[in-house]
Amino acid sequence: MNLIDRCCPHCQSTQTSPLEGYNKEHWRIVTCEYCDFVYLRNAPDYTTLQNEFEWEANSKAERKRRRKNKKIYYLLSDALKRIKFFFRNGQRKEIMILEKLNLSGKTIDVGCGDGFTLSQMPSVFTPYGVEISKPLAKLANERCQSRGGFVICDKAVDGLKQFPQDFADLIIMRSYLEHEINPLEVLKSAEYCLKPNGVILIKVPNFSSINRKMKGINWPGFRFPDHVNYFTPVSLVKMVETANLNVRRFNFLDKISTSDNMWMLVDKPSVETSSKISDNKNGNHTPESISSAKSVALNPEDALDPKAKSDPKVELEEDTI
Secondary structure (H helix, E strand, O other), X not given: OOEEEOOOOOOOOOOEEEOOOOOEOOEOEEEEOOOOOEEEOEEEOHHHHHHHOOHHHHHHHHHHHXXXXXXXXXXXXXXXXXXXXXXXXXXXXXXXXHHHHOOOEEEEEEOOOOOHHHHOOOOOEEEEEEEOOHHHHHHHHHHHHOOOOOEEEOOHHHHHOOOOOOOEEEEEEEXXXXXXXXXXXXXXXXXXXXXXXXXXXXXXXXXXXXXXXXXXXXXXXXXXXXXXXXXXXXHHHHHHHHOOOEEEEXXXXXXXXXXXXXXXXXXXXXXXHHHHHHHOOOOOOOOOOOOXXXXXXXXXXXXXXXXXXXXXXXXXOOOEO
């Protein structure tokens, strides 16, 4: 197993404090002493995450483990999710949010899995994706090609850099940033290929949730070692703004502490607005470089993995109370 001793993914500081009571086995969750960002310091590299902790291979075992000794809790949780799904008329929350924005055009789903979310997008969107798992990327690519798009099989930083500047009208990062060892670099790459006034939809676990404070290390937002970032409402806003993006919507209900998850809409400012923001941010401690690993092109002719039948993110969207 190849582990990385990470500096803070937001400000690059190496000065950290251990988060007592929230470490498991040899995994170390720390708080940055410079910007207060919470993250897994000794995280697996991309290759290890892909080969040894592939979510589509481990999701069923993880779901079973969580529910083993808490049957009543999860029965209530599942019932609540079914009720909410009913009142949304069977629509997924991200689709409902996007329909209200009156958007259309090119959409990139970062960490798109098997492409299920993209397949549910209204017809006014042309779907594109970035996915590091080859079996899932192949399935997602078939779904996207039927609607005029395609999927790049690569890690997100390098995959997004293969799209032209100002390419996308919408980028989706649903249940993704918590897995990414370089989240700020990914947001910067997304800013590059997003059109001015284009929108990014973000969903991440809420480290400030009441459930996390009550359940401690048993909070479902902890997944060792593939959850490597733990966002609070404050730290999410800071990172988005450091990437020169503008918070478009992040209201009380989007970050309510009784939910395990947060939803945020951000957009790319126009040139004039971006200049004003930059003038007000002198002194931000931000990384200056983006790594340039060679991309792995997806061959649409490859045979699909017969086991990849559903979006792994949908199978385990846990705990909203």
